[in-house]
Amino acid sequence: MKNLVTGCVGFIGSNLVEYLLNKGIEVIGIDIDKSREHLLPDHKNFTMIWDSIRYLDYYHETFKGVDTIYHLAAASDIARSSINPAYDLAENVVGTHVILETMRKRNIKNMIFTSTSVVYGEDAPRPTPESGIDFDPTSQYGASKCCVESFIHAYVHVYGIKAWIFRFGNVIGRNQHRGVIYDFLNKLKVNPKELEILGDGKQIKSYVHVSDCISAMDWIPKNDGNKGVETYNLAIHDYKNVTELADILCDELGIKPKYNYTGGDRGWVGDVPIVMLDATKALSTGWKPKLNCEEAIRRTVRELSE
Amino acid sequence: MKNLVTGCVGFIGSNLVEYLLNKGIEVIGIDIDKSREHLLPDHKNFTMIWDSIRYLDYYHETFKGVDTIYHLAAASDIARSSINPAYDLAENVVGTHVILETMRKRNIKNMIFTSTSVVYGEDAPRPTPESGIDFDPTSQYGASKCCVESFIHAYVHVYGIKAWIFRFGNVIGRNQHRGVIYDFLNKLKVNPKELEILGDGKQIKSYVHVSDCISAMDWIPKNDGNKGVETYNLAIHDYKNVTELADILCDELGIKPKYNYTGGDRGWVGDVPIVMLDATKALSTGWKPKLNCEEAIRRTVRELSE
Numbered sequence: 001m002k003n004l005v006t007g008c009v010g011f012i013g014s015n016l017v018e019y020l021l022n023k024g025i026e027v028i029g030i031d032i033d034k035s036r037e038h039l040l041p042d043h044k045n046f047t048m049i050w051d052s053i054r055y056l057d058y059y060h061e062t063f064k065g066v067d068t069i070y071h072l073a074a075a076s077d078i079a080r081s082s083i084n085p086a087y088d089l090a091e092n093v094v095g096t097h098v099i100l101e102t103m104r105k106r107n108i109k110n111m112i113f114t115s116t117s118v119v120y121g122e123d124a125p126r127p128t129p130e131s132g133i134d135f136d137p138t139s140q141y142g143a144s145k146c147c148v149e150s151f152i153h154a155y156v157h158v159y160g161i162k163a164w165i166f167r168f169g170n171v172i173g174r175n176q177h178r179g180v181i182y183d184f185l186n187k188l189k190v191n192p193k194e195l196e197i198l199g200d201g202k203q204i205k206s207y208v209h210v211s212d213c214i215s216a217m218d219w220i221p222k223n224d225g226n227k228g229v230e231t232y233n234l235a236i237h238d239y240k241n242v243t244e245l246a247d248i249l250c251d252e253l254g255i256k257p258k259y260n261y262t263g264g265d266r267g268w269v270g271d272v273p274i275v276m277l278d279a280t281k282a283l284s285t286g287w288k289p290k291l292n293c294e295e296a297i298r299r300t301v302r303e304l305s306e
Numbered sequence: 307m308k309n310l311v312t313g314c315v316g317f318i319g320s321n322l323v324e325y326l327l328n329k330g331i332e333v334i335g336i337d338i339d340k341s342r343e344h345l346l347p348d349h350k351n352f353t354m355i356w357d358s359i360r361y362l363d364y365y366h367e368t369f370k371g372v373d374t375i376y377h378l379a380a381a382s383d384i385a386r387s388s389i390n391p392a393y394d395l396a397e398n399v400v401g402t403h404v405i406l407e408t409m410r411k412r413n414i415k416n417m418i419f420t421s422t423s424v425v426y427g428e429d430a431p432r433p434t435p436e437s438g439i440d441f442d443p444t445s446q447y448g449a450s451k452c453c454v455e456s457f458i459h460a461y462v463h464v465y466g467i468k469a470w471i472f473r474f475g476n477v478i479g480r481n482q483h484r485g486v487i488y489d490f491l492n493k494l495k496v497n498p499k500e501l502e503i504l505g506d507g508k509q510i511k512s513y514v515h516v517s518d519c520i521s522a523m524d525w526i527p528k529n530d531g532n533k534g535v536e537t538y539n540l541a542i543h544d545y546k547n548v549t550e551l552a553d554i555l556c557d558e559l560g561i562k563p564k565y566n567y568t569g570g571d572r573g574w575v576g577d578v579p580i581v582m583l584d585a586t587k588a589l590s591t592g593w594k595p596k597l598n599c600e601e602a603i604r605r606t607v608r609e610l611s612e
Contacts, residue, residue, distance in 0.1 A: 082464050085403070085406075085407060085410075086403065086407065089399070089400065089403050089457075093395070093399060093453065094395065094400070097391070097392065097395050100391075101391060101392065104391075119456075121459070121463075131440055132438045132439070132440065133438070133440075134437055134438065134439075135441060135452075135455070135456055135459065136459050136463075137456055137459050137460050137463075138459075138460065138463040138464065139460055139463070139464060140457070140460050140464070142456075142460060143453075143456040143457045143459065143460035144456075146441075146452065146453070146456035147399065147449075147452070147453035147456055147457070149441070150425075150441050150443055150448075150449040150450075150452035150453055150456075151395075151446070151449045151453070153427070153441065153442050153443050153444075153449065154391075154443050154444065154445055154446050154448060154449035157427075157442075157443075157444040157445070158388050158444065158445060158446070
């Protein structure tokens with residue numbers, strides 16, 4: 001079996017590649033971020049393409065026998081996307097369109113796409129189910145993910161590919177290079193006596209460990225009987241606010257810094273203060289996450305501190 | 307007052323420009339389709355820009371004082387979009403992003419966008435309301451409109467523009483250069499004794515006259531108290547299948563051709579066989595369409611036969 005992973009040195013991508021190789025699957029990776037070259041696996045079944053997904057089709061000879069594309073490559077910095085709006089359009093929307101065109105032209109049948117809970121916006125009921133909710137993205141990043149999901153639907157209907165869309169909540173774990181835990185650890189390295197917390201600390205999210213996300217991306221497509229396109233929230237029914245997260249993180253580190261809140265109900269422009277996803281659909285396939293929120297946070301603190 | 311109309315020589319655009327000029331509004335038009343140059347108004351309050359919307363910002367000096375953009379320009383040929391998928395992406399998605407960026411940079415506050423019922427896909431309940439329905443576009447064209455709607459939401463949230471999204475059903479009327487009535491009239495001109503009907507004739511849609519659409523696009527933004535973004539189905543609660551439409555059309559022409567069906571439940575790849583939109587939200591603003599389905603069809607037959 002042969003899979004293609006876009007964004008293969010990214011946070012989730014690097015974990016996924018290792019997982020697939022360990023299962024004996026041949027993997028082609030594509031990424032553009034050379035600063036993360038150290039995360040490349042040294043494995044006989046791994047082939048690397050250093051390029052933007054926008055030029056994916058150029059390498060089509062390599063794709064013979066690929067049956068599934070895990071499409072993870074994306075500009076994913078929400079704060080930046082409000083300052084440079086065209087970037088998410090080019091990388092996420094145009095880039096994904098190239099991938100879908102490659103699938104169409106090269107007859108690759110399955111796409112597994114990592115979307116986001118940000119598509120729902122702020123007024124959705126909580127916990128938020130996958131279906132019956134209007135898209136209402138509050139950032140360019142969120143909008144770009146709505147676009148990609150929409151184009152995937154069209155390709156499923158018109159060209160008969162199969163697709164799984166996973167809307168992630170907050171994924172945390174090894175190789176993470178962004179996000180609240182990463183940010184806190186960096187700040188505490190400089191000064192372990194004080195911790196600046198963006199917003200009022202009351203933003204509530206569910207934190208899922210990357211290993212559970214990957215087990216879902218493997219388990220669900222094999223077990224859900226999808227005939228066209230299926231969309232899943234990937235989350236757990238367990239939530240922490242940012243102050244609680246800071247408490248767990250500091251307890252794991254054995255320190256007690258003073259918290260300084262920057263104030264306001266959100267961390268940055270485009271942030272969604274409360275994200276509670278209904279994961280009933282994913283759980284109904286038999287997928288079982290192993291770590292609750294606190295366990296995922298503690299493990300991530302250890303992994304990122306190594 | 308000064309408005310900008312993209313797609314100003316298109317079907318709806320050309321009707322809208324005339325309407326706005328008649329109301330004493332200064333209009334800047336932008337379009338790329340020189341084959342429709344004859345539809346340009348000869349009016350002192352009208353300025354024309356012949357270019358793609360992708361280069362809109364180049365003309366920003368012209369936009370001083372523009373408060374509203376009617377964004378109608380789009381690749382809108384569903385059948386063609388399945389053959390050349392990248393076209394809708396470039397023209398509709400990238401093009402609209404340029405417009406939104408122009409609004410952000412030039413401080414233009416209001417956008418009125420013509421979307422489509424095609425965003426809903428085929429499994430939506432009927433009549434289909436605007437809210438609580440998953441996007442499930444069955445064509446590249448539909449997907450591109452989902453993208454644009456998503457980016458509009460992000461711009462409303464992040465940059466504070468106001469937007470009205472109108473999802474049209476089948477709009478018909480003067481200056482139409484595509485669609486079932488146009489197609490039938492052309493075929494009957496060649497041979498008034500036979501009429502080829504794509505599909506099985508059972509596709510059901512609501513046909514709204516362009517004059518009623520334009521009255522909605524004028525009335526609703528002034529009367530709905532929108533604080534950010536509002537989405538409306540523009541349709542009437544009156545439906546005809548394609549055979550009924552052919553009957554009305556032929557009756558209006560005074561001919562009785564033999565119908566030849568090409569078969570299948572849809573006219574082309576990406577067609578949605580049954581479209582019934584719930585227009586309750588639009589009607590609740592006080593908007594009153596003047597023509598029912600049959601009247602709209604008869605008037606369009608007369609207008610296109612002139």
